[in-house]
Amino acid sequence: MRRALFAITGLAAGTTALVVLKGSPAATPVAAGELPAGTVAVPGESAPANRAATRPPSARPSGTPAPKASASRTPRPKPTASATTKATTSAPRRTTAAPRTTTAAPPATNRKVTGPVVTNEFGNVQVQITVSGTKIVNCVALELPSGGQSGQRSDRVDAAYSGTSGQVVQRQSASLDTVSGATYTSRSYQQSLQAALDQAR
Amino acid sequence: MTAAATRPGLRRVEQVMGTAISLDLADDLPAATLRELADEVFGWLREVDARFSTYRADSEVCRFDRGELSFAETSADLRTVLERCAELWGATDGFFDAYATGRLDPSGYVKGWSAQVASDRLLAAGAANHCLNAGGDVRVRGHSAAGRPWRVGVRHPWEPAATCLVLTGTDLAVATSGVYERGPHVLDPRRGAPARGLRSVTVVGADLGLADAYATAAVAMGPAGIGWLDRLPDHRHAIVTDDARLLHSTALPLEGGAPS
Numbered sequence: 111m112r113r114a115l116f117a118i119t120g121l122a123a124g125t126t127a128l129v130v131l132k133g134s135p136a137a138t139p140v141a142a143g144e145l146p147a148g149t150v151a152v153p154g155e156s157a158p159a160n161r162a163a164t165r166p167p168s169a170r171p172s173g174t175p176a177p178k179a180s181a182s183r184t185p186r187p188k189p190t191a192s193a194t195t196k197a198t199t200s201a202p203r204r205t206t207a208a209p210r211t212t213t214a215a216p217p218a219t220n221r222k223v224t225g226p227v228v229t230n231e232f233g234n235v236q237v238q239i240t241v242s243g244t245k246i247v248n249c250v251a252l253e254l255p256s257g258g259q260s261g262q263r264s265d266r267v268d269a270a271y272s273g274t275s276g277q278v279v280q281r282q283s284a285s286l287d288t289v290s291g292a293t294y295t296s297r298s299y300q301q302s303l304q305a306a307l308d309q310a311r
Numbered sequence: 312m313t314a315a316a317t318r319p320g321l322r323r324v325e326q327v328m329g330t331a332i333s334l335d336l337a338d339d340l341p342a343a344t345l346r347e348l349a350d351e352v353f354g355w356l357r358e359v360d361a362r363f364s365t366y367r368a369d370s371e372v373c374r375f376d377r378g379e380l381s382f383a384e385t386s387a388d389l390r391t392v393l394e395r396c397a398e399l400w401g402a403t404d405g406f407f408d409a410y411a412t413g414r415l416d417p418s419g420y421v422k423g424w425s426a427q428v429a430s431d432r433l434l435a436a437g438a439a440n441h442c443l444n445a446g447g448d449v450r451v452r453g454h455s456a457a458g459r460p461w462r463v464g465v466r467h468p469w470e471p472a473a474t475c476l477v478l479t480g481t482d483l484a485v486a487t488s489g490v491y492e493r494g495p496h497v498l499d500p501r502r503g504a505p506a507r508g509l510r511s512v513t514v515v516g517a518d519l520g521l522a523d524a525y526a527t528a529a530v531a532m533g534p535a536g537i538g539w540l541d542r543l544p545d546h547r548h549a550i551v552t553d554d555a556r557l558l559h560s561t562a563l564p565l566e567g568g569a570p571s
Contacts (some may be wrong), residue, residue, distance in 0.1 A: 279557040282471040284462065284566055287455050288333065289474060290513060291447040291466030292489030293422070299331040303464070303472050304444060308324045308333050 220247065227253065318458045320440075321345040327356045328364070328422060330446030336376040336433070336442040336455040341499040348438050352429045355446070363392070365416050374417040382431035387508065392417050392424065395520065403528035406536075408500040423448050423486055423523030430519070447492075449485040450519045462566055468511040468551045475557060476513075476549055484519035488512050488526035489551075497530045508533035514540070522546065 149298070224238045240248035289304045299305050319339035325332055327508035328444035334352055336345050362371045371389055374380045382390065396409040396417050409417045417535030421567065430452060433441050440453030442461050449459035460481045468491050478485060479532060489511035512529045513516045513520040529536030537558060540548040 172492050175401055189365060197447075201365040221543065251456045277557055279468065279475050279551050281467055281470065282464075282475055282477055283473070284464070284477045286464040286474065286477065287335065287462045288442050288449050288451070289447070289464040289466055290444075290449045290478075290485040290487045291510065292487055293330055293446040293448070295491050296329060296331060298471070299446075303474070304333060305331070308322065308331075308471070308493050 226250070321349055323349050323353070325353050325356075327353065328360045328446065329366075330422075330444065332356060332426075332441075333444040334440055335442040335444075335455070337440045337442070337454060340438065344561055345438075348433060348436060351436075352433065352443070355429055355432070356425055359388075359421065362386070362388070363417065363421045363425075365414075365418060372415060372417065376379070376437050378444045392421060395424070396420055399521075399524045403525070405500060406531040406541075407491070407524045407528040411498045411500045419527045420524050422446065423484075423518075424520030426450055427484065427519040432453055438507065443518075448519055448523050449483075451480065451483050451485075453481055465513050465549060466511075469555075475551065476563075478515065478564050479566040481519070483564065484522045485514050486514050486522035486526045488523070488530045490530065497527060499531050499533065504533045506533050508553055509536055509550055510553050510555075511535065512540070513549040514543075514546055516546040 163203050220240050220242045222240050225236060226251055227234050227236045229235075235251065236253040237249060239246050286303075286305065286307060289302070291302070291304075294302055294304075319338040320335065322336075323334050332353070334349055336348060338345070339342060340348075342400070346460075365372060368374065371380065371386060375385055381448045382393075385393075396407070399407040399420065400409070405552075407419065409419070422445050426443050426448060427450055428539065429451040430441065430443050432565065433439075433443075434452060440455070442451045442455070443450065447466070449463050451463060453461075454460050458484075460479045463480075463484070463485050465476040465478065465485075465487060466474035466489075467475040468489055470490045488497065490506075491510060497506045498504070509530050509532075512526045514526040514529070516522040516525075519537065523539070525543060526548075527549070529540050529548070532539055534552070537550055540546070540550065541560075547560035548565045549557065551557050551564060
């Protein structure tokens with residue numbers, strides 16, 4: 111019981127320290143010396159480390175590569191090995207938390223997650239996202255309705271169109287006063303029906 | 312003025328805004344009065360061209376675009392045009408875009424708007440029967456000199472000397488936008504590429520500036536413009552698609568009923 115209390119207290123203290131350190135990445139050398147140095151070197155990874163500490167190691171997502179990959183995610187001023195050593199030696203009371211800090215670092219490589227095929231009235235949709243660490247860095251559609259949703263909607267509007275249903279355009283002759291058309295240039299006006307009408311009077 | 316002997320009114324054509332503008336005054340007014348009215352119409356249109364042309368570096372539009380004029384320093388006319396263009400950008404879901412080319416170019420609204428203003432001024436001056444055709448965008452009021460409602464043909468999109476529809480009315484704004492005169496020049500502002508699908512769009516309403524802008528926006532939309540026009544309140548339309556189908560509103564004011 112006492113051991114459990116001690117462990118919980120230690121864990122709480124470690125968590126508090128991690129949160130404080132995350133809030134001040136430019137921690138002074140004194141603070142860095144007293145607290146797990148491994149987390150100071152990689153301020154951006156303190157949150158995942160914190161989460162990992164409260165979770166069994168097996169909870170890591172499957173497919174996560176080896177922990178040493180953390181070295182490539184952010185450039186570190188010190189080698190991983192020395193930081194780990196410092197963390198374990200300078201804060202021996204927190205051995206439960208400190209080693210996990212290094213082993214639970216998020217993966218640096220991209221991994222792809224493919225969603226299920228979802229069928230709707232327009233066709234099938236399937237997307238795939240690419241995750242790097244905790245961020246989605248890409249998203250592609252593996253399958254989309256072939257005609258496009260808007261295209262099929264347009265067809266539907268056409269079918270329900272209130273006017274005439276698109277007969278072939280024909281010539282219609284009648285006596286006219288004027289002609290509406292796309293804006294003619296000064297030159298094309300000379301050959302236009304409007305020019306003929308203008309000259310007829 | 313040879314026509315004055317056989318019919319009342321005046322007819323005049325002038326080259327303004329890079330196109331031909333035809334004015335038909337059908338009121339039985341003294342010849343001097345008709346000439347004065349026509350002078351005012353073309354004087355206004357030339358003034359609009361000087362102030363709104365994007366081809367003239369010293370126009371008000373170009374000076375505003377370069378930042379030489381602040382919005383507060385612009386004329387009331389330019390402020391009106393800019394505000395209408397902004398409203399049209401919203402009303403057309405961005406498909407009418409005065410900045411589609413990357414710089415301010417309100418030409419898609421200005422021609423119809425200026426012709427509408429000219430027609431409104433004619434009406435106010437007592438010339439209630441007239442037809443003003445600004446390069447294919449038409450505003451008619453009252454009756455022709457023959458005493459019947461104006462007959463407005465819609466140009467056949469493949470045959471320059473033919474029409475595919477004839478509209479008739481005493482108070483119509485008829486604007487047509489299409490790709491057959493100047494090539495595929497209407498840009499789809501979302502893709503930045505020439506619009507495809509609709510060869511000719513004619514919009515009929517009460518305001519020529521709006522009708523012109525709506526027709527241009529529908530061409531930019533492509534086939535989706537068909538459904539969009541069908542839902543547009545207070546306007547009627549006729550469309551010819553690239554594959555030569557003609558679609559039009561049931562309420563279109565057709566001469567002699569719908570073509571077979």
